[in-house]
Amino acid sequence: MPAHDDSTELLQVDAGVMNPQFASVVNKDFTNWINNGALNIDLEDVEVETDNEQLCDLILVHPLREGTLDLKKIQEVFAIKKGLFDLLKGSKQLPFVLMKDIPIEVARKNIKELGELGEILTLSDVG
Incomplete structure (x- = not known):
């Protein structure tokens, strides 16, 4: 999370890469993220329709x-x-x-x- 008073954006970086330039946004609103269960974005499955798709x-x-x-x-x-x-x-x-x-x-x-x-x-x- 950026270190300033009005920051709400939660970021995720890879192990060993602490530069925010290489971060992924977990959630734009930290409070909202916490209130919705603090889901780990790495564990969320994105469903893709693959019927008849190559x-x-x-x-x-x-x-x-x-x-x-x-x-x-x-x-x-x-x-x-x-x-x-x-x-x-x-x-x-x-x-x-x-x-x-x-x-x-x-x-x-x-x-x-x-x-x-x-x-x-x-x-x-x-x-």
Whole structure:
């Protein structure tokens, strides 16, 4: 949580990464978050309709150009739940699966959103 009197935003960073630049917003209102059970965002399951949807894996196949900054952008666009430290560690041995079983149309849209950064990724059909 930012350290000023009028701060209400609750942030989460990965172990070993204490820079708020790499934080994920847990909740914009700390009091609301507490009153609603203080849910751990890492434990919440996001349900995705996968009936008749083709799924794929998101794979990092080329070295990062901007290191952690590239990974943070990819993590945000794809809403990857793995911690930034784990992603950085995995990115040292390519190819590295960043995410499994995601709808291929969502993955294609997100790669397009990444622009030039999307060129270091590929999709693998899984079903």
